Amino acid sequence: MKNPILRLAILSFTLFTAACQQSAEWHGKDISGLMPDLQFELVNDRGESVNEADYAGKVSLLFFGFTYCPDICPTTLAQLAAAIRNLPEDVQQQVQVLFISVDPARDNGERLSQYAGAFGEQVAGLSGSQEQLQTLTRRYRVTYGYGEADENGDYNVSHSSAVFAFDNTGRVRLLIREDLSAAQIADDLQKLLKG
Amino acid sequence: MQRITLSILAILLLAGGLAWVWLVDAPETVSIDQARIRLLPGDGPQAGYFVLQNNTRQAVRLQSADSPLFNRIMLHQTRIRDGQSQMDHLQGVEITAGDSIEFAPGGMHLMMVGANQPLEIGDLVPVTLEFSDKDNQARQLTFEFIVVPITP
Ligand SMILES: [Cu+2]
Numbered sequence: 001m002k003n004p005i006l007r008l009a010i011l012s013f014t015l016f017t018a019a020c021q022q023s024a025e026w027h028g029k030d031i032s033g034l035m036p037d038l039q040f041e042l043v044n045d046r047g048e049s050v051n052e053a054d055y056a057g058k059v060s061l062l063f064f065g066f067t068y069c070p071d072i073c074p075t076t077l078a079q080l081a082a083a084i085r086n087l088p089e090d091v092q093q094q095v096q097v098l099f100i101s102v103d104p105a106r107d108n109g110e111r112l113s114q115y116a117g118a119f120g121e122q123v124a125g126l127s128g129s130q131e132q133l134q135t136l137t138r139r140y141r142v143t144y145g146y147g148e149a150d151e152n153g154d155y156n157v158s159h160s161s162a163v164f165a166f167d168n169t170g171r172v173r174l175l176i177r178e179d180l181s182a183a184q185i186a187d188d189l190q191k192l193l194k195g
Numbered sequence: 196m197q198r199i200t201l202s203i204l205a206i207l208l209l210a211g212g213l214a215w216v217w218l219v220d221a222p223e224t225v226s227i228d229q230a231r232i233r234l235l236p237g238d239g240p241q242a243g244y245f246v247l248q249n250n251t252r253q254a255v256r257l258q259s260a261d262s263p264l265f266n267r268i269m270l271h272q273t274r275i276r277d278g279q280s281q282m283d284h285l286q287g288v289e290i291t292a293g294d295s296i297e298f299a300p301g302g303m304h305l306m307m308v309g310a311n312q313p314l315e316i317g318d319l320v321p322v323t324l325e326f327s328d329k330d331n332q333a334r335q336l337t338f339e340f341i342v343v344p345i346t347p
Contacts, residue, residue, distance in 0.1 A: 070235055070242035070307075072273045072280050075300040078346045114236040118345050143279065152267075154308065158281035178275070178301065 026191070027184035028165060028174035038062070038170040040136045042100065042128040045113035050126065052170060058096040059192045061176070062164040064137065064144060066103035066157045067115040067125075073099075074118075076163065076178050081119040083185035091193055092122065094168065100136065101127040102144035103157050140164060167192050225249050225290070225326060230340045232307065233300070234314055241314070243268070243305030243322065243340055244298045249290040255326045257288045257296070258333075262322045266309030273301055282306070287327075318342040 038052045038060055061080055065073035077099060084095050099116050101107040104127045107115075116125030127133070137144060137160075147156035165174040165188070173192060176185060230245040249255050260268040270285040285303065290296050298304050305322070314320070319339040326334045 067235075067237070068239050069282075070233070070240045071271070071282065071304045072275075072301055074233065074235060074242075074345050081346055111237055111239070115239070118236050120346075147281075152308075156282055158279055160278055161275045161280035162278050178280075 026174055027180050027188050028176040030173070031164075031175050032171070032173050035141070035164065035172040036139055037172060038166045039139065040128075041132050042126040042136070043132075045109040045116065045125045047109050055096050055098065055124070056170065057168055058094050059168050059189060060166040060170075061095070061097045062100065062140070062166065063097065064100050064102050064142060064159045066101050066159065067107050067111050068103065068154070069157070069159075072161065072178065076161070077116075077119045077123060079178075079180075079182050080163065080185065081123065082182035083189060084120070084122050086182055086186035087189060087193075094193055095122055095189055097123040099123055099125050100133070101125065102133050102137070102159050103146075104128065104130070104133070165189075165192060167195070224251065225255060225324075225336060227324075227336075227338045230322070230338050231343045232314070232320055232340050233345050234316060234342050235345055238310065241265075241307045241310065242300070243307055244300065245338075245340070246295055246297045247290060247324075248295040249292060251328075252292050253328055254289055254291045255328050255334075257290065257324060258327050259287075259325045260305050260322055261325070262307065262320060264310055264312060264314075264320050265307045266311065268308070268322070269306040270303070271306040272303045314342050316342055316344055 041049065041051050044050045063076060063080070065076070077097065080097050084092050087095070097119070101112060107127050112125030112127060116123045133144070142160035142162070144157060144159045147158070149155040161178050163176040164172060165176055167173050174188060176188065226248045228246040228248065230243070232241050232243045235241055247257065257270070260270065262268060270288065271282045272285050273280060273282050288296055288303065296303070319341055321337055322340050323335050323337045326336070328334070
């Protein structure tokens with residue numbers, strides 16, 4: 001779709017129909033009460049220690065990945081970024097994507113900030129020590145692991161593909177699968193923002 | 196009577212035209228569509244995507260890829276099992292006669308490692324794909340991949 005007007009028309013139509021479907025149904029999976037509230041000790045892309053209080057008051061989307069991941073991680077992040085851009089401009093700032101690298105050995109602050117920055121200012125790139133990452137992934141019952149390094153020293157990282165959504169009080173609300181469209185995610189974000 | 200003659204003439208012309216188009220537009224080869232590299236910042240790996248159409252009358256196998264602008268390129272597939280995502284190496288991908296395959300986000304991709312110069316949106320990157328057929332005849336085809344932004 002190269003025609004920007006056509007694109008805008010389709011986008012408006014999608015938003016319009018999304019707004020008309022005022023059902024209580026979520027596109028993501030409702031996991032309210034099934035997981036603990038947002039809580040973490042991590043390190044941001046400037047090397048500073050951060051925790052959930054630094055991101056309080058926003059709807060948070062928690063996603064695990066690594067920057068040497070050119071396929072699924074950027075696909076998911078681009079999808080989340082597009083969903084945020086689908087929201088009315090005045091509420092876009094109320095959503096925060098927390099991209100957590102589970103590959104701290106390669107993902108230094110500079111890499112994290114470059115990578116996260118490519119998806120817009122709402123995406124923060126965080127990582128931490130193995131202990132901090134283990135604590136966080138255990139808390140949300142996900143895992144990560146490293147493949148064997150090849151002759152070039154490159155290795156693969158397996159990680160959870162899901163996105164955890166928390167409301168602006170830090171309560172866990174939704175599991176967003178990677179196959180939802182940006183419009184569907186935007187629809188869920190709208191409802192989360194309304195409380 | 197004249198009408199029938201005209202109709203026959205029209206049909207012959209049309210058929211001839213179609214045959215001509217078929218002969219000219221369907222060379223016995225493998226063609227590519229939507230060849231692109233989705234640009235990520237930094238010196239990490241990039242992902243290449245495309246649709247490959249096998250116009251030949253036999254199965255061909257995509258074996259490997261190579262580009263002067265990258266240290267190496269691997270054929271990868273993202274797999275999601277039980278909510279866990281990882282990338283697997285592909286030894287090759289077969290395309291049956293007349294069929295096509297798609298390398299697309301979240302599935303098969305070219306894992307392009309070690310760009311030896313910074314890439315910019317709109318750059319054209321030559322990528323050579325190596326195929327083999329059932330007689331193990333190797334054939335190389337070079338295509339241009341356009342560098343596109345990561346966000347649509
Ligand atoms: Cu890959």
